[in-house]
Amino acid sequence: MATSRSRRRLSPEARRNELIDAAIRLLESGQEVTNWVQAVTAEADSAKGTFYVYFSSWEEMLVAVRDRVLRGYVDRYRQLAESTGPVDWWAALDAECAAGVDTIARPGGIHDAVLHSNVALAPMDEELDMIAALAAALRRGMADGAFRPVDPHIAARILFTVVHAAGDAIAAGEDRRRWLETIRDLARHWLAPPGPAN
Structure with missing residues (x-):
């Protein structure tokens, strides 16, 4: 101490x-x-x-907590998007989806406090747009040929929605392994370019 x-x-x-x-x-x-x-x-x-x-208040603190939590995700997606070296895109996507699911499913109040309260409606810096950061990473994966070309913004929003639903389901007692396998399968069937399966 x-x-x-x-x-x-x-x-x-x-x-x-x-x-x-x-x-x-x-x-x-x-x-x-x-x-x-x-x-x-x-x-x-x-x-x-x-x-x-x-x-000035607990609500203002929660905005700072929200921004910190989102910053972690945004920074990781940006690092992927801006990486100059080779990226194992499927491993990265699996890891980020699992991290998102686990954050949402974790017992405790951080998810509810920052995404299911009035704090979620508080103005947010554009730099913390998680969907835009995920879309940038997907766009880079598409440019590398790892993912088939789809609208990266729509893909990012759909992935976020699926991860959110999985986290909520796991928090309610559903099986984490089955959800993560399903997200993995869904991503590969939807985003894999034609050719050998990943």
């Missing part, structure tokens, strides 16, 4: 990030929480007043 002296030396950005990290941990844990601000500051080992230095 950091000492209060080392905490005073944290930059404002680092301290704000500590609070966001703490909120993510709590949301992912699935704990019953009655006072989120108090729980987050305790998890971050900060004074309650510190929360209000960086966030």
Whole structure:
């Protein structure tokens, strides 16, 4: 645990990030929480007043959590789209679909808190458009010949919808393995170019 002296030396950005990290941990844990601000500051080992230095409300904190979660996905899709080296596109697509399914299906409140609440309606920076980032990665996979040419934006939206449905179904008790196999099969039947099966 950091000492209060080392905490005073944290930059404002680092301290704000500590609070966001703490909120993510709590949301992912699935704990019953009655006072989120108090729980987050305790998890971050900060004074309650510190929360209000960086966030005016719990809802504003949830927007920051949403942006952090989406940034992780967007950055990974952009890295794929901008990669200059060879990419195993099917392995990458399988991994990203599984990561999305697991995030949605994970017990806890992060998915509901950031995608099924009023926070989902809060304005979002264009840089965090997950569908556009996924479409860019698919477009690059098409240019590499790994995927057949389809409308990448529509393909990205359909994949996101399927992943979301799978995550919700798994959260409700359905079999994760069957869902991931089905997503894999669907993607290959739909996106594989003519030729040997992947």
